[in-house]
Amino acid sequence: MTSTDTTVSTPSAPAPVAGTGTPALSVRGLWKVFGPGAEKLVGTPDLRLSRKELQAKSGHVIGVRDVSFDVAPGEVFVVMGLSGSGKSTLVRLLTRLIEPTAGTVLLDGTDLTAMNEEALRDIRRRRISMVFQHFGLLPHRKVIDNIAFGLEIRGEDKAGRRARAQEMVDLVGLSGYEQNFPDQLSGGMQQRVGLARALANDPSVLMFDEPFSALDPLIRRDMQKEVIRLHHEVGKTMVFITHDLDEALKLGDRILIMRDGEIVQIGAPDEIIGAPADDYVRDFVAEVPKSHVLTLKWVMREPASPEEGVGAPTLRDTTIVREAARAVLAHQGPVRVVDENGTFIGVVDDEDILRVVVVEEQ
Structure with a gap:
């Protein structure tokens, strides 16, 4: 696949994951073009241009190009690619932290792209949680209060949110650290606080934006195991962004590989390794122990x-x-x-x- 052979036709729906029923997350024809008046470009021949050609012609930059996929309930869906591939832009589009130029995002059949700000805020508080690379913890609040913060914003009473936060402390293995401040914890422990905070809201979907990139390799491996354990225990649908192929293969039920804002291939780990879609993917996975x-x-x-x-x-x-x-x-x-x-x-x-x-x- 090259960046110059893309059309702007309405994409066909991806094949559903067998036996999964209604997708937890359904994305259709999602575009993000950066620059003034970008929405006027949708449906024009200009969007057939490569990133470099479009930028040279109009100053606009394509972040995500005509992306469609489904995520099944309870699935760990990994989006991976190198720097500049569009993966982090994509995860922000899914929650409208960045507004899409075109396309739709459905959460359990509800169109997020059609929501007003009030309804979208409620979705973010109750049905979607995010875990970020740099933790995003409140330094002046103790562990237990950081974990309960989303419930506080949601308006739940103090006793209820503290009880829920304590459940999450125990779930992620932080018992005994409830009264510590974030700067008293290691990087791995701080990320456990971030995980606990995300889970406390009991969301439909958890989204991870390269959450372990800043961690040392050994701690990173431990946190990958923690995500696998938590997924087995709570069964949440997860969308996981990473640039690390080993991480993607370890965590993903399916993997979406991006390049220059486009989908190159979607498949289970064995499909990515056994039947790479093109030379780009083939080179990408060449060093993976196939057995x-x-x-x-x-x-x-x-x-x-x-x-x-x-x-x-x-x-x-x-x-x-x-x-x-x-x-x-x-x-x-x-x-x-x-x-x-x-x-x-x-x-x-x-x-x-x-x-x-x-x-x-x-």
Whole structure:
């Protein structure tokens, strides 16, 4: 995909995520063009120009170009790209911290782009929470009061908000630090306060804008594990912005890769690694250990007959190659692979497994 072959036609709806029903978040034809009178450019041939060409012609800059996607309820949806790709602009458009030039954003079917300011403020207080890179904690307030701040703004009584804040303190592992001030905490602990504050409002969607970028690598890894744990416990829909591919692969149920404000590819981690959309994505993922991400559906082969592998161990097609290696290598002969319904769909043997591992080592 190049930046010069984009059209301004109405985008087709992305394929829904299987079995998810109504999307938690639905984005259609979202544009952000920076510059005076940018809305007048919508629907004109000028928006077919590349970023550089449009800026040279009119002084306008395209931040996000014709983006459409759905996020399923309970999904961790990661938006990633390099600096300048438009990912942080995109997450701000989703909550109208930046006003879209065109397009719609629906939260559980409700059109955020059509709301007045009062209704939008209520949505931000009750149904969407954000976690930022630089924490955004109030330095003069203790941990418990920082966590309860959103509930205070919402008008809840002191006893109720303190009780809820204490629940969140315990959930994120900060018990015993309730009375500390932010500057008495490490960076990782401060970000836990930010997580607790976001969760305290019991939002429909949590949005993370590169929340761990400022943390040391070890602390960052701990916080990634914390997000995974919290997601398993509370099951919130999450939109996570990052420039780090390893982080995206670790956290994301699906990943959206951006470049120059456009979508390059959307897919599950194994789809991004196993079937990159173009050379840009292929180069992006070239150093990823494929056995850590690819599932058996990418390495299995069709059985020679319905009886092949009868009596052998059975593995799901979604099993990561690395996790399947022990069972496959220990068995003399092919192992059967089944889909989510238990239907026999393929076989995999030690050669199939070693082919992935050997390629990684070359």
